[in-house]
Amino acid sequence: MARLDRREFLKSSLVIGAGLIGLSTEAQAGPKNVLSPDRMGVLVDTTACIGCRNCEWACKTAHDLPTNPLASYQDKSVFEKMRRPDDKALTVVNRYANPKDPDAPYTVKVQCMHCDHPACVSVCIVGAFSKQENGAVVWDTDKCIGCRYCMVACPFQVPAFEYETALKPNIVKCDFCAARRQGGELPACVETCPAEALTYGPRDELVRIARDRTKRYPERYVKGVFGEYEVGGTGWIYLAGVDFSALQFPKLGNNPAPGISESIQHGIFAYFVPPVALYALLGALMWVSKDWPEGEDEE
Amino acid sequence: MTMDHFTKPTPIQKKYLTPGVIVLILLALNGLAFLALRLFFGIGSVTNLNNQYPWGIWIGIDVAGGVALAAGGFTTAALGHVMNRKEYHAVVRPALLTAMLGYTFVALGVTIDIGRWYYIWHPIVFWNGTSALFEVGICVTIYATVLYTEFLPIVTERFIGHVALPGPLSRLDGVIDKLLRALERGLSKVMFIFIIAGVVLSTLHQSSLGTLMVIAGPKMHPLWQTPILPFLFLLSAISVGFPMVIFESMLAARSFGMKPEMAILSKLGAMTAPLLGIYLAFKIGDMFIRETFVYLTVLNTQSVMFMLEILLGVVVPLRMFLSRGVLKSPPLLFIAASLTVMGVLMNRINNFVVAYTPPYSFGSYFPSIGEVSVTVGFICILVLIYRAAVMIFPVISLPDKTLSPRARYTIRG
Ligand code: SF4
Ligand code: SF4
Ligand code: SF4
Numbered sequence: 001m002a003r004l005d006r007r008e009f010l011k012s013s014l015v016i017g018a019g020l021i022g023l024s025t026e027a028q029a030g031p032k033n034v035l036s037p038d039r040m041g042v043l044v045d046t047t048a049c050i051g052c053r054n055c056e057w058a059c060k061t062a063h064d065l066p067t068n069p070l071a072s073y074q075d076k077s078v079f080e081k082m083r084r085p086d087d088k089a090l091t092v093v094n095r096y097a098n099p100k101d102p103d104a105p106y107t108v109k110v111q112c113m114h115c116d117h118p119a120c121v122s123v124c125i126v127g128a129f130s131k132q133e134n135g136a137v138v139w140d141t142d143k144c145i146g147c148r149y150c151m152v153a154c155p156f157q158v159p160a161f162e163y164e165t166a167l168k169p170n171i172v173k174c175d176f177c178a179a180r181r182q183g184g185e186l187p188a189c190v191e192t193c194p195a196e197a198l199t200y201g202p203r204d205e206l207v208r209i210a211r212d213r214t215k216r217y218p219e220r221y222v223k224g225v226f227g228e229y230e231v232g233g234t235g236w237i238y239l240a241g242v243d244f245s246a247l248q249f250p251k252l253g254n255n256p257a258p259g260i261s262e263s264i265q266h267g268i269f270a271y272f273v274p275p276v277a278l279y280a281l282l283g284a285l286m287w288v289s290k291d292w293p294e295g296e297d298e299e
Numbered sequence: 300m301t302m303d304h305f306t307k308p309t310p311i312q313k314k315y316l317t318p319g320v321i322v323l324i325l326l327a328l329n330g331l332a333f334l335a336l337r338l339f340f341g342i343g344s345v346t347n348l349n350n351q352y353p354w355g356i357w358i359g360i361d362v363a364g365g366v367a368l369a370a371g372g373f374t375t376a377a378l379g380h381v382m383n384r385k386e387y388h389a390v391v392r393p394a395l396l397t398a399m400l401g402y403t404f405v406a407l408g409v410t411i412d413i414g415r416w417y418y419i420w421h422p423i424v425f426w427n428g429t430s431a432l433f434e435v436g437i438c439v440t441i442y443a444t445v446l447y448t449e450f451l452p453i454v455t456e457r458f459i460g461h462v463a464l465p466g467p468l469s470r471l472d473g474v475i476d477k478l479l480r481a482l483e484r485g486l487s488k489v490m491f492i493f494i495i496a497g498v499v500l501s502t503l504h505q506s507s508l509g510t511l512m513v514i515a516g517p518k519m520h521p522l523w524q525t526p527i528l529p530f531l532f533l534l535s536a537i538s539v540g541f542p543m544v545i546f547e548s549m550l551a552a553r554s555f556g557m558k559p560e561m562a563i564l565s566k567l568g569a570m571t572a573p574l575l576g577i578y579l580a581f582k583i584g585d586m587f588i589r590e591t592f593v594y595l596t597v598l599n600t601q602s603v604m605f606m607l608e609i610l611l612g613v614v615v616p617l618r619m620f621l622s623r624g625v626l627k628s629p630p631l632l633f634i635a636a637s638l639t640v641m642g643v644l645m646n647r648i649n650n651f652v653v654a655y656t657p658p659y660s661f662g663s664y665f666p667s668i669g670e671v672s673v674t675v676g677f678i679c680i681l682v683l684i685y686r687a688a689v690m691i692f693p694v695i696s697l698p699d700k701t702l703s704p705r706a707r708y709t710i711r712g
Contacts, residue, residue, distance in 0.1 A: 084659050086350050119514055125436060127427035145421050146414020148353035149432045153514045157657050160350045161414065163343025169414040250658045252517065260526050261514040262429050265507075275499050282381050282495045289383040 032130040033121050039135030040181070041203030041235040042190060043210050044109055046247065047220055049197035051079070051093055051107030055189035059091045059111075062177060062188035082248070085111055086160040087172040091189060096247050106240070108247050109189070109197070111174040112137060112158045113227060114235030116203075117256030120150040120159060128171075135203060135235045136176035144171055155231050155250060155257045176235070203235055210239055232256030306389050306696035310457070311555050311689050319554070320686065323679040330676010333669040334411060342414060345669035351657050352664035354412075359651035360674050361408030364644045365401050366439070366508055367536050371547070372398025372446060373501035374540025380494045389560055389696035390567070392453065393551065394544050396694050399446040400681050406443060408677065409436075431510040438504035445497045452490070455483040457692050505536040512650055521591045522605045523654040527581070534581060535643050538574035541567040542616070542639035549633045551695060554686075560696070565626040568635065572620040575639065579613050600663075604645070604653045612642015 053073040060067035065088060079095035091111035098105050114137045121129040121137065128143040129150060139159075146169055151159045162169035177187040185191070190198045199206060207228050214221040226244050227237035230252045240247055267274075337345040348355050371394035378384050379391040410416045422436045459479050462472045509532030512519055525531070545564045552559040586592055595602050619625045619635035626632060652664065666674075689695050 082659070084350065122429045123432060123514055124427055125430050125432040126421045126425035127430075128425075143421060143425050144415065145418040146416075147409075147412075147432065148414070149430070149511075151350065151353035152512070152518070152655070155516060155518070157351070157518070157659050161353065162341075163346075163348060164341050165414075166339055166341040169341060248659070250517070257514060257516060258429065261431055261510050264510050264513065264526070264529055265429060265431055265434065275503055278502065279495055279499045282377070282498055283491075286381045286383070286491060286495065289381070291383065 032132070033118075034131055034133050035116055036133040036135070037204070039116075039133065039203050039235060040176075040200065041114065041135055041206050041237060042187065043199040043201070043206040043237055043239065045197050045199070045213070045239045046106050046108045047239065047241040048195050049093070049107045049109065050195045051076070051095060051105070052194060053078075053093050054192045054194060055109055055198070056089060056091060056093060058188040058192035059174075060089065062180060063090060063175075065089070079107075084160075085158060085173065087162045087170070090172065090174040094248070096242075099242060099246075106242065106247060108238075108240075111189075111236070112176070113156050114174075114176050115155075115231055115257070116233040116235065117231065117258060119153040119155055119231075119257035122258030122262060123149050123153040125149060132178065134176075134178065134181060136178040136181075137235075138175050138178050139171050139173065141168075141170060146171070153257065155252055157250075203233075203237075206237060210237055213239060229254040232259075306560075306698050308389075308392050308453070308456075308693035308695065309697045310691055310693055311695055311697075313555055313690065315687065315690060320683065323683055327676045327679040327683065330673045330679065333672040334676070336669065337411060337673070338416075342412075345667065345673070347664055347667040347670065349664075351660040351662075352655065354651055354655070355664060356648065356652060356666045356670050356674055357408055357412040359648040360644070361677060362405050362412070363508055363647035363651050365405040365408060366505065367532075367539060367643050367647055368543050368640060369398040369401030369405070370501070370505065370536040370540040371543040372401070372540075373498050374537060375544060376449075376494055377498050380491075381498065386566070387563060390544050390548060390563055392694045392696070393548060393689070394540075395446065395449055395453075396685060396688055396692075397543070397547055399443075399450050400684055400688075402439060402443040402446055404677050404681050405439060411673070431507050431514070434507045435504050435511065438500050438507065442497060442500040442504065445493050445500065448486075448493050449490070449497065452483060452486050453692050453694065455479045455486070459483065501536075502533060506530065506533040508532050509650075512654070515655065518655060518657050519650075520594070520601045520654040520656050521589065522586075522594050522601055523650050525585050525589060527585055528650070531578070531581060531585070534574075534578040535646055538571060538578045539639055539643040541571045541574075542636040545632060545636035546640050549629065549636070551689070555695075557695075557697075559629055561627075561629060561632075564632060568620050568626045568632050571636075571639065572617060575613060575617040575620065579609075579617060582609065582613070601653060601656075604649050608642055608645045608649055611638060612645055613639075616642065 054070070057067055057070045057073050059065075076095075079093075082094055083089075083092040085092055091109055093107050093109050096106045096108065114131075114135055116131075118129065118131055118137045120139075121127075121131055124144075125147055126143045126145055128140045129137060130140070131137050146161070148159075148161055148171075150171060151157075151161060159171050159173045161171055177185070180186070180188065186200055187198075190200045199209065201209075207225060210225040210228070214223060214225070220241060221239055222241065222243055224244070225237050225239060226249055227234035232255060238244070238249070240249075245251060333345050342348060346355055346357070375387065375391045375394040379387045406419075410419045413419065422433055423440070427433045459476060462476045462479070463469065464472055464475070506529035509529035512524070513526060513528055516524070545567055548564060549559045551557075595606065616635045616638040619631065619638070624631070625635055655664075
């Protein structure tokens with residue numbers, strides 16, 4: 001009698017185990033996350049940027065966001081406060097003091113960095129974010145549930161949320177002009193930049209160009225290319241004339257942001273072995289501790 | 300186990316409405332009013348959340364706190380059913396009810412916090428295996444189903460032999476009674492599967508809840524940010540399970556004018572001590588290995604909250620649970636249990652709200668009146684449903700000389 005039950009118990013455990021393992025193979029099918037060797041990027045040379053903010057205007061125009069006429073962007077008073085990209089502006093330019101020449105402050109364009117190992121893609125509960133072949137990290141409005149985990153996870157604090165919208169609020173961030181580029185056009189900001197502060201090209205090529213510039217003009221640039229290694233590399237990379245921390249770039253390690261949590265996840269769920277093992281262990285414990293009819297537990 | 304101390308789960312017969320209950324109803328209505336605002340005018344209209352602080356107390360308290368404090372469900376199930384310790388059966392049902400309602404409100408909390416609440420079902424269709432949140436979401440969904448299944452026998456027990464439909468429907472009474480009996484028989488054969496699954500699912504998502512914030516990396520204050528966060532979350536959930544049972548049993552006993560089951564509760568208290576001790580050891584050990592104690596020398600919100608969480612929420616109750624005098628004294632035991640519950644709740648708030656210090660911010664986050672109202676309202680509704688449930692269903696054990704309850708499940712044999 002007892003043996004039959006043991007078999008039945010084993011059987012049901014096996015069914016559950018198999019079900020879980022089936023689930024795990026399915027769950028591997030996450031969002032698209034391609035790291036193409038030909039992915040495109042942009043090199044932002046903050047020493048060349050003149051702070052005209054034309055890129056802000058071009059970006060809004062290209063994304064059908066409400067904007068004042070281009071002339072109003074001459075207003076430099078916005079530089080008095082630090083600004084961040086939000087749901088009404090996918091990119092903003094901030095101004096920082098230049099210790100070498102107080103009359104020529106640095107201006108820095110900020111937007112999504114289009115990371116090579118994006119935290120947003122890794123964490124999105126429904127896989128609404130994906131990294132495309134062309135280098136763009138894009139967001140799918142049909143999947144997003146608005147949990148805002150992507151905002152918590154992004155090391156550059158980029159994605160914004162439409163807090164004032166009751167129905168279908170969006171996550172908003174730079175999409176690297178994915179649609180325009182598909183049609184063969186340049187990203188709107190790159191096209192409009194009058195100072196050649198923005199260079200569009202294959203990301204690995206841009207890294208070479210950037211390194212070359214720092215070598216050739218050591219008096220103009222500080223060492224290092226921001227984004228070459230940070231959080232495993234970013235699609236948009238930066239050159240600067242002062243320490244990057246003085247331009248409010250975040251201090252980040254070189255490991256991809258999703259690294260630790262993904263390995264924890266995979267550790268706990270390695271082919272569902274740990275949970276299934278725990279299930280079996282508890283089952284055994286429950287079996288041992290059950291009330292044995294008299295005479296049967298003494299063998 | 301003492302054979303003369305038989306108790307039997309029985310529906311409580313008391314008046315539902317008391318002055319205290321009316322206060323709860325008013326607070327619940329206030330919360331619902333703010334909830335309506337959130338539904339019609341968006342999250343920004345009720346909360347202080349913004350692009351710098353995307354998560355507030357609806358995630359920190361309603362979701363993370365709720366999951367942690369519902370841990371009484373799986374810890375007592377492990378003790379009562381898996382280890383088959385009969386002397387604890389009186390607390391298994393109340394803990395199950397708390398967990399069931401707790402998870403229901405966790406799900407509600409998530410639903411109102413996400414921007415597109417009507418897409419709450421999306422994670423079931425669109426999967427992302429690398430997302431800790433996806434894992435939490437799926438586990439919580441399955442576990443809530445398991446909890447409802449575990450509660451079903453209490454429903455069948457209540458109605459078998461008591462089915463009395465009104466008017467012409469009464470002809471169906473016999474059929475329904477038969478169906479209920481069949482359901483009960485079927486359930487009692489397979490219930491062990493659900494009970495073990497419930498414990499496994501709990502350990503999974505209790506820890507994954509800790510994984511959630513790991514990816515926030517340097518955005519999270521180093522006092523809390525550690526790769527062993529999932530482990531700390533699991534340990535703290537396990538150690539808050541019994542204190543939560545003590546806390547709610549004593550509250551319920553007081554509210555219904557009954558004597559608390561001190562015989563059981565003080566044993567639960569005694570078992571809490573080593574669990575809290577292990578948690579404290581890892582928490583302190585982690586602090587020394589990562590040398591984060593240097594942050595305690597600076598006086599700011601983070602360091603104060605960390606100290607409060609550790610001292611008031613772990614060290615003091617640990618010391619109390621170690622004392623025989625405390626275990627024997629209802630008020631002191633209640634204080635020790637409440638401190639542990641507060642400590643773990645604080646830990647979740649700290650991890651999700653206080654520790655979150657983004658690089659670019661234009662101020663700090665503090666919950667709005669609307670956020671607090673909704674959270675308080677949800678807790679009040681939960682208590683109101685709990686009160687109604689223990690009056691309708693046999694959940695709380697009352698002394699009974701004649702019967703021994705059939706409330707436990709073992710692997711069938
Ligand atoms: S910067 Fe943030 S939003 Fe952009 S790709 Fe990287 S993680 Fe995603
Ligand atoms: S808010 Fe949308 S895009 Fe961001 S993590 Fe949640 S579901 Fe994904
Ligand atoms: S358009 Fe070019 S120069 Fe003008 S602010 Fe933007 S990046 Fe700088």
